[in-house]
Amino acid sequence: MDVKLKINDVEVSAQKGEYLLDVARKAGFEIPSLCHHEAVRPIGSCRVCLVEVVAGGKTSLTTSCNYVVEPGIEVTTDSELIHKMRAVNLELLLARAPGARRVRDLAARYGVSRPRFAPVDDNWLPNCILCELCVRVCEHQGHSALSTLGRGDQKKIGLPFNRPAESCVGCGACYSVCPTECILMKETRTNRTIWGQTFDFVPCKECGAPVITEKHRDFAIKNQELPENYYDLCEACKQAAASKRFASVAW
Numbered sequence: 001m002d003v004k005l006k007i008n009d010v011e012v013s014a015q016k017g018e019y020l021l022d023v024a025r026k027a028g029f030e031i032p033s034l035c036h037h038e039a040v041r042p043i044g045s046c047r048v049c050l051v052e053v054v055a056g057g058k059t060s061l062t063t064s065c066n067y068v069v070e071p072g073i074e075v076t077t078d079s080e081l082i083h084k085m086r087a088v089n090l091e092l093l094l095a096r097a098p099g100a101r102r103v104r105d106l107a108a109r110y111g112v113s114r115p116r117f118a119p120v121d122d123n124w125l126p127n128c129i130l131c132e133l134c135v136r137v138c139e140h141q142g143h144s145a146l147s148t149l150g151r152g153d154q155k156k157i158g159l160p161f162n163r164p165a166e167s168c169v170g171c172g173a174c175y176s177v178c179p180t181e182c183i184l185m186k187e188t189r190t191n192r193t194i195w196g197q198t199f200d201f202v203p204c205k206e207c208g209a210p211v212i213t214e215k216h217r218d219f220a221i222k223n224q225e226l227p228e229n230y231y232d233l234c235e236a237c238k239q240a241a242a243s244k245r246f247a248s249v250a251w
Helices: 020-026 080-096 101-109 133-140 173-177 214-224 235-250
Strands: 002-007 010-015 050-055 058-063 074-076 147-149 156-158 185-187 191-194 197-203 210-213
Antiparallel strands (some): 197 210
């Protein structure tokens, strides 16, 4: 059943259970965020996606990433108050991640060039903003090799029990979703090193390019019931082989 709502005075349809940020973006409205990814559960950590929502005659300022749409609500995606609060939140994030290009660029858009708050000197993972995207995507992939450690101002992202997790397969998903590029990963043609472990790559049998880590391959084949030779070729060689088969059939 469709849910009808208004965003910036424009009527928008959404599906029951959808989150406001996803609905707004699909409708073409820009709302910034740093901790959001549509594949994982939202937690409203960075608080950059703040919007104003009028529901039941009451106006509230709320994070849009974890706000489930309701019939008849009216949403404003930018206002003087929203702009001010986003700027304050970005100041706080900039103190944690002064070297993060994405945070700096977004802060500059909101008029923040130099935060009033002192940099966090004891950040265990430099430039980490505690968005937990890495933890959430790792859990979503079925590995749970990362965790939040501690609470309050002692909170950090790291390895469970502070040692390399056996469940890590070296997939690099955490690295790819990190908004501040604070996760360290090193690659050669034969292996990848991340979170204190080195994983050997499966080479493409056609061109020799790295395809996937051996541990990730074994995990994927077992859990997704894929054929044993599924990762024998890289994507480029798979496409080339498919093109050759298509050409031979066409002739």
